Structure formats: C-alpha cells, structure tokens
Amino acid sequence: MDVQYLYNSEGEWIGFRKGRNVFNKESVWCGWLPWESEEVVDQHGEYLGTIHGGNRLYHFSDRREHDAPETPAYPEHPGYVGDPGMIGYEAMPPTAKDVWFSVEI
Numbered sequence: 001m002d003v004q005y006l007y008n009s010e011g012e013w014i015g016f017r018k019g020r021n022v023f024n025k026e027s028v029w030c031g032w033l034p035w036e037s038e039e040v041v042d043q044h045g046e047y048l049g050t051i052h053g054g055n056r057l058y059h060f061s062d063r064r065e066h067d068a069p070e071t072p073a074y075p076e077h078p079g080y081v082g083d084p085g086m087i088g089y090e091a092m093p094p095t096a097k098d099v100w101f102s103v104e105i
Helices: none
Strands: 003-007 013-018 021-024 029-032 039-042 047-052 056-060 096-098
Touching: 003 056
Parallel strands: none
Antiparallel strands: 003 013, 013 021, 021 029, 029 039, 039 047, 047 056, 056 096
16 A cells, blocks of 8 residues: 655655554554544554645634544554755645654543
8 A cells, every 4th residue: 555645834754644544753653544644643543633725734723513433443563754954845735734643642
C-alpha cells in the first residue's frame, strides 16, 4: 500500500498516511480516516485535522460535526517509511491551524 506523506504549512514533514491510518514521523499511530472524506480523527475518535490539497494536514475550526466513529483495532506497525524532506511553504486556508504530532499519543 502506498504511503502519503503529510506536511504542515511550513512544508515540514509531520507524518504519513498508510491506507486509512495516520502515523507521526516515528511511525506511532495517531489516528485514522473513518469517513469517506479526508478528515482524520485521533485514537479516541476526536477530530484531529483534514488532509488538504493532497498532502497538508490542517485542523479546521469550522468543520462540520460528525457522529463519533468506533475506534478500530490498533493497526500493525507500518514499518520504516523514510524521510521525504521538506517541501515548499503554503499559506493556510481561513480557520486552519497546523497539526503537530507528539512522539507519543
């Protein structure tokens, strides 16, 4: 399965998506995409952010609420995905903030 690298507005690599699961740079599971959209929720089903423009992860303060999803089983370790480096800056959309993952969630 392909890996989708995720970045903040500064172009810094912050994590990646593999299938419906989202991991930080250290391959720690941070959340998943429970709906047919680009919205990511954390391990507790709380909104974490939205994948915007194909590779940026932003938290939008004005997003539409969804019913809380059931927490899936903890995914298998995704393995080492490599460091893709930085990409260019992107101005954030209105109501958006960068998402930062900690090493341990």
